[in-house]
Amino acid sequence: MKFFICIIGSLIFLPFIGHGGEINQVAGINNVESIEIVGKKHSAAYSEIFSNDYIYLDETLNPSNTFSELISTTAGVDLNGQGGKFQVFSVRGLSGFRVQTQLSGITLNSERSAGSSTSFIDSFFIDEIEIIKGAGATFYGSGAIGGVVQMKPKFFQSLSATSSYEYSxxxxxxxxxxxxxxxxxxxxHQKEKNKKTPLGENLNSHFEQTSASLMTRFDVLDGIKAYAFLLPSYAHDIGKANSDDFVLKKNTSYPKETHILGQFGLTASTWALNLAVHKQALKTKIIRFNKRRNEVNTQSTDFTANINSHFNFNGWSGSFGLDQEYRKNVTAKEQEIKVSKNSIKKGLNLAADQYQAGIFGNVNVKLSDFMLSTGMRYNFIKQKQESDFSDNQLTGYSSIAFSFFDNWQLSSSVSQGFRFATLSERFYTGTTGRGKTLGNRNLIPETSINYESKLSYQANTTSFDASLFKNNVKNYIERVQIGKNVRSYKNVRNAYIKGLEFRLSGDLYRNLTYQFLGHYLTSEDSKGNYLNDISANKIQIKLDYQTNSYRGVLSVKHRFKKNKIAFGEQVLKKITVINSKFIYDITENFQISLWLNNLLNKQYVLTADNKSALSEERQIGFGINWAN
Known part of the structure; x- marks a missing residue:
């Protein structure tokens, strides 16, 4: 309680960005306003050139879903890694530090080897998720080779409440x-005990979390608005769901996770300024029964400042801006207790700082049935732990789109991406959930060239698009085993990832709408080996029937067999998973909902990671929603 009193009291000091957007009704009962993201660098007016997906969150449809589960319902995206609350995702076959995650324009950094997690952000606080792929991700700098996942916060304008219970x-x-x-x-507030698999095995998935969102906005001068945002989060007793025998052999847990994120912004008609701070801490505990116990405490404070501007002149438009990010006191302290010797060893696994700066700009023009867009970004980085490391990268993109037959559009783009090694990959030496890890100070940046063509159709309520892409990645940084339970990082290879993704949606009959989507992905390195993190191919269909008083949603996902695997992965069998939900309006302000996930109660491995958790048993849930 003291934690939240301090947080709320600090609202006047810790701030935010954004400017008022369109009014968006969620499920007809929550009066919220969408806050436009000042940190967004690509132009919404030219978003049809890029391969972006949008998810509009509805609390009545997903009261307890993680962000990874939510975005895995889109084409080209699926779950990745081990499982549990820190489950991450893969975008077009790239995951971890190759996909940048942002909240309202702030890049979320992490020292976890799996990459950044959105575990501390409740979906209740988010209005929309945008998944930016291909050329549109070029603006966002290091770590956007696979794309960018951008979350837009909700601005509530009335009183509302929701509660839910799930059996498993x-x-x-x-x-x-x-x-x-x-x-x-x-x-x-969320609290979860260990779930079970369809065969009755326990999953190490327990946790408890309390979080809040505070936002304010006001006029400063004529034409200039100010916005402030604060998001504190506290979670404890978090289990790590994976394939380990957490009762008899090895138990990994996170006793405490804390975050304080604040922003302040000024916006005008043609420019926006954003200042932000994100302070986080995570405690990891790894118990190897009858052998040893390791505890690692990581923490960091990230400062962000960016300014961007846009222009329109005689059919030409564009934007330009400056990004700066300073990561201060990124530390990881470890304590190891050996049972047999009753000894305690303490060490400092990481103590580093990082500074990044970027300049970006783009120009767009529409000429009759053609749209052209091109842009560039220059990025500089300096990392420090005892010795300094610095580097820079210049990247760009070009896109062209041609509209024909009124409803059709064909677009093509070529874009560059890059990724500097993270502080952990370069400097960390100590224990992780997978064993001992040694950093490599000699890592060079990953670079990529992405080619993409997209065909789109839009008429009345019917929408279709299909994208073909190929991403060539050089100097791929990969975790490699150098000894028994000892791993490090190396630039091991050049590789490509290519694939196809499609989406089709529209009205099927009266109040019935449908969405049909899927993807096909394949990869290979210069030696003919397969890459890690490539999602299994999938198709998915969702049917949504809605009247004035009730709504029914049925989703069916078929994941194809994956037998082309990389080191550290396992074969995935084909599986079909069915989820359903029913929502009923008792009054204009009060709703109840009932849902069944994994309707057929099938047991399967969530991802190809050889430490992946199993699926949870058939989940039965009940929820109530009220709004004034």
Whole structure:
């Protein structure tokens, strides 16, 4: 409680960005406003050139889903890694530090080997998720080779509350929000015990989390608005769900995770300024029964500042801006207790700083049925732990789109991406959940060239698009085994990832809508080996029937067999998973909902990672939603 009193009291010091967007009704009961992201660098007016996906969140449809679960329902995206609350995702076959995750324009950094996690952000606080792929990701700098996942916060404008219960894991969630034109406050509490697999095995998935969202906005001068945002989060007793025998052999858990994220922004008609800070800490505990116990405490403070501007002149438009990010006191301290010797060893695994700066710009023009867009970004980085490391990269993109037959559009693009090694990859030496890890100070940046063609159709309620792409990646940084339970990082190879993704949606009959999507991915390195993190191919269909008083949603996902695997992976069998949900409006302000996930109660491995968790058993859930 003291934690949140301190956080709320600090609102006047810790701030945010954004400017008012369109009013968006969520499920007809939550009065919220979408906050446009000042940190967004690609132009919304030319977004049809890029391969972007949008997910508009509805709390009645996903009261306890993680972000990884939510975005895995789109083409080209699926779950990756081991499982549990820190489950991550793969975008077009790239995951971890190759996909940049942002909240309202702030890059979320992490020292976890799996990459950044959105575990501390409750979906209740988010209005929309945008998945930026291909050329559109060029603006975002290091770590956007696979794409960018951008989350847009909600601004609540009325009183609302939601509660839900799920049988497997005894999951309780309680969320409430209140707001008006100038202020928004929301709070969430979730508690989960260990879930079970369809065969009755326990999953190490327990956790408890409390978080809040505070936002305010006001006029500073004529034509200039100010916005502030604060998001504190506290979680504890977090289990790591994977294939380890966590009862008898090895138990990995996270006793505590804390985050404080704040922003302040100024916006005008042609420019925006954003200042932000993100302070985080994570405690990891790894118990190898009858052998030893390792505890690692990591923490960091990230400062962000960016300014961007846009222009329109005689059919030409564009934007330009400056990014700066300073990561201060990124540390990891470890304590190891050996049972047999009753000895304690302490060490400093990481103590580093990082500074990044970037300049970017783009120009767009529409000529009759053609649209042209081109842009560039220059990025500089300096990393420090005892000795300094610095580097720079210049990247760019070009796109062209041609509209024909009124409803059709064909576009093509070529774009560059890059990724500097993270502080952990370069400097970390110590224990992780997978064993001992040694950093490599000699890593060079990954670089990529992405080629893409996209065909789109839009008429009335019917929408279709299909994209073909190939991403050539050089100097791929990979974790390699150099001894028993000892790993390090190396630039091991050049590789390509190519694939196809498609989406088709529209009205099927009266109140019935449908969405059909899927992807095909393949990869190979210069030696003919397959890459890690390539998602299994999939197709997925969702049917949504809605009347004035009730709504029914049925989704069916078929994951094809994956037998082309890399080191550290396992073969995936084909599987079909069915989820369903029913929502009923008791009154204009009150709703109830019932859902069944994994309807056929099938047991399967979530991802190709050889430490992946198994699926949870058939999940039965019940929720209530109320709004003034």
């Amino acid at each position: 894991g005894d999951i309780f969630t309680n969320k409430a929000a209140w707001g008006n034109d100038g202020f928004s406050f929301a709070m969430s």
